[in-house]
Amino acid sequence: MAPKLPIGETVGMALNTLRANRLRSLLTMLGIIIGNASVISLVGVGRGAQNLAEDQLSNLGANVLFVVPGNNDTRRQGVAFPRTLVLEDAEAIASQVPSVLRVAPQITSSEVIQSGSRSATSSISGVTPEFLAVRSFEVARGRFLSEQDEKGARSVAVIGPDLKDKLFPTGQAIGRSLRIRNQSFEVIGVMAPKGAVFGSNQDENAYIPLTTMVSRLTGRDPTYGVSLSFISVEARDEASTGPAKFQITNLLRQRHRILREDDFAVRSQKDALTIVSTITGGLTLMLGAIGGVSLLVGGIGIMNIMLVSVSERTEEIGLRKALGARSSDVLVQFLVESLVLASLGGLIGTAVGLGSVAAVAAITPLPASIGAGTVLLTVSLSGSIGLFFGVVPARRAARLDPIVALRSL
Structure with a gap:
């Protein structure tokens, strides 16, 4: 071999x-x-x-919960969410859930905003002053909505930086006016850049007092009252997120007299990340x-x-x-x-x-x-x-x- x-x-x-x-x-x-x-x-x-x-999800905060209307079936089928969350629900969460630090109810609507000859389609959110702390947003120039703005239903607005560039490309936006549904609003602040969350560019949004949103844009439903798009809830700390979710769920089940299927959902950042x-x-x-x-x-x-x-x-x-x-x-x-x-x-x-x-x-x-x-x-x-x-x-x-x-x- x-x-x-x-x-x-x-x-x-x-x-x-x-x-x-x-x-x-x-x-x-x-x-x-x-x-x-x-x-x-x-x-x-x-x-x-x-x-x-x-x-993007980490920007929401580790101890932030979102209460949204509708059940799993409505979300899977893509139908419009029923009006199951009202302002009284947010007030009950703030006063009756011990593990909750702040509550920020919100009404959101897509509107055309005009300023002179310029216009832009944007998401308009009616919020309370707590929104800034709950959602960890910051104001770059001017100020955010105050308790006086909320109580007086003032016609003031805070806009995102991208919306500012579209409506006021040159010069300052503070003190200038814009129109929503032919209603005049004074710009009192410009938000710091936030980026996109859930595929939505937060820098193109505008924020007005919740009371102004109800009285001048959306109105009050004669049957349900002030219907909310969702409620942002800040737990006292990350460890309180679980108990807060449990307590909010039980509270809303009692308030809505639910026997079988929930007409709302409570989501945390951890759920979204999963x-x-x-x-x-x-x-x-x-x-x-x-x-x-x-x-x-x-x-x-x-x-x-x-x-x-x-x-x-x-x-x-x-x-x-x-x-x-x-x-x-x-x-x-x-x-x-x-x-x-x-x-x-x-x-x-x-x-x-x-x-x-x-x-x-x-x-x-x-x-x-x-x-x-x-x-x-x-x-x-x-x-x-x-x-x-x-x-x-x-x-x-x-x-x-x-x-x-x-x-x-």
Whole structure:
């Protein structure tokens, strides 16, 4: 039996073969390059979406609860929420729930706001002065709504910075007037930038006293009274969030005389984070699977090219075996060629993917990122794919009969 060739010599022959066919090698690697770049890019974008959603939710405050009208069925069906929350509910929560620090009832409506010849469609919120502390908002210029504004139902408004740029692109907005449904309001403050929450840009909103909202825009329902869009509740601390949620639920069930299904829901930041993490995690997994299909296609491409290579190099294989090479030497050579193609393609694809993730993070608001573990896993997976799909061509080359192979010379 012929002695086994040193592994270094076998590897060297494999590398020389790849260098001799540079264009074919590059085209063969292209599938793995695209696959790895796709996995890195898509997973990075998916994680960026998750990070963005979590950052936005963290702005709400760890001890903030939201009481919203309607039950799970109405939210799933997308129908209009019933008028199940009233101002008296908010007052009862503030006075009867011991674990609650502040309560901020809110009525929200989409309106066209005008200032001179300029106009913008914006979300108008009727709020109380507690809104600023409960929602952790800040005022950049001027002031926020006061108790006097609320009690006197004054026609004053505080606007977001983006809305200010639309209506008052030059000069100060403080002291100037705007019109909502032909009602005149004086601008008394401009909010500090807040960004988007739940997909809504908070910097385009306007805030007026809740009493003004009821008396001049929405009116009072003769049956239900002052119907609220939702109620923001600040628990005394993060540890009080659970008890506050339980106490609010029981209180509203008693007030609404509920026997079976609630006509409201109490949501915390933790609940929202759980939902968002589930959705974005599934999205990231799906995007990674799509990229994985590209890797699979790249592996199949390597196998096809290597099978063609075996057919083209029949004489070379036969001559090597006739000169004493063992079947295992031929097997290792072809496996090394497949592994090098896949690993090198994986490294190039990873570099391209990391560049794409960095570009997305730099150009867009999406904080795209990728973990080192994912990068290592992807590179390892590409090398494994090369070995897996290289086995069939390598075995076919190793099983060639040298006599039959030499007949083709």
